[in-house]
Amino acid sequence: MAEILRVEELTKYFATKKGTLHAVDGVSFSVEEGKTLGIVGESGCGKSTLGRVILHLHQRTGGRIVFQGKDISDVTPAQLKELRKDMQIIFQDPYASLNPRMSIGEIIAEPLKIYKLYPSKEERQKKVREIMDVVGLAERTYSLYPHELDGGRRQRVGIARALILNPRLIVCDEPVSALDVSIQAQILNLMMELQRERNLTYLFITHNLSVVKHISDDITVMYLGQMVEKAGASEIFAHQYHPYTKALISAIPQPKYNAPDQQIILKGEITSPINVTKSCRFAPRCIYAKPECFEREPQLEEISKDHFVKCHFVREINGL
């Protein structure tokens, strides 16, 4: 299978009053065309920043981005405009990202206008109606405004707008978190169907672990700007090797009455992403931490086939 996206040692630092904030710090992965890479991790660990840096919505600090075989780490504004056709983003809150003064038809047509793709109005409208049909938006919504739609339909608008330029890669930043579960299932099914039909590649950022398991081929777990574990979706739910991943999976609230509480509680001080030191960033909260963990940064290591973990003591902890 063909690789569509590869990032190498990607970093994004923000300058703050108190020092350098390491939002994304040395992330490397590759994704094959037509697949979904799920990205999970603690709130504030850098997931959105990672997605935005790949799309050039943030300027990267270091590292390389390779897309469709081309190094796109540095691009001119003209190249970036071309690139945007192939890379799109869907946000969590479609409401905040849709212009309230534009009708649904206008919102979906906007990218076509920007790229001067269908100069005639009739053609544009036809294209818009086609894509509305694909994402399951009724004809009559064409002339409605965002506030007149519910969350599920608004997210369909977000998807339609992202799809209209026929992109290859879509960064989905919590696209279903704000939706009712019954609507969430409809949108997820739609996204998976679109992926099959169009061979789309998704980077899927979410906090909902059952959703990420359902939709992803591979999953990567991030902690404080770094990737701490990566494996196939079912593999990682069967075997969590990193202490943070273990805690994460154990904390999933079960929708059951009197479900047994098996949660691993994380204690200890939260590490600040500002002026980090060479150490395991999880060490202050890790129940397995040894002095070495505070002195040396572990490397990402392949523990079993295609299963990567960043922990000094991964073998001991897991009896491998």
Added chain:
Amino acid sequence: MRRGGVGDPGAGNPTTALGIMGLVPDPPGEVLSGSVLFEGQDLLQLPEKNMREIRGGKISMIFQDPMTSLNPVMTVGEQIAEVVLLHSRMSKQEARKKAMEMLEQVGIPGGRCDDYPHQFSGGMKQRVMIAIALACSPELLIADEPTTALDVTIQAQVLELMRNLKREYGTSLILITHDLGVVAKICDKVAVVYAGEIIEYGTLEDIYTDKRHPYTIGLFDSLPDIENEAAELKVIQGMVPDPSNLPEGCKFHPRCPYAQEGCKHGRVEPVQISETHMVRCGRFRSGEV
């Protein structure tokens, strides 16, 4: 009160946590009729001035969308301290310390109190909102999807904070959420809302082990199961009804697999099927089910 359908259950009973889940009209509707009672006073009848007092001190609210509720030109620390100062006799210094403490409690290093909201991630902003709401130990906390932007470990930490409020200060909690796992973790009673109406209401046990309304059943069925792999998720067919154009009869009938002719007309009255368990479904009218 932002949404219709929030009745009085929960208020007055100091240790009750009520979960409201399901479809609340979105965009939210106005409360058209009915009353919202808090300590025997109808909140909808109160003048704005009294309402403000109640809202700030006795009642706290957490909204889903932190971006619109935080002030972009004030640091997060200042915003928490402001609420603390309003509700206690602390000095500015003490309030700042308390603000840093609150940040730590929601899992954000205290040193980041001088950051502005735009320097925070989505989930961090949501946690600032939670810190503000909890800072004044309210008697009633209304939380609208308070943890959607949080990972499950931080979410667990926040739910624990809310449970502590319940235990230590007798705070009542009304939690509005789509997350059935969260409800199971912290609520005592559950109201399932569809199109602005409570269609099923009962104890946690009633709703999780003896659900009766077809919408409630569909809601549980459409959850992706973490232990099971299915290619396609089960869905409740159809769309959420347009709040300005609700169907006649049972509002769920166009999507209900059990709908009969009788469901399409007239008002469906709630039926008490046990002391604690209420269902609003036509099939229970004559005790058929």
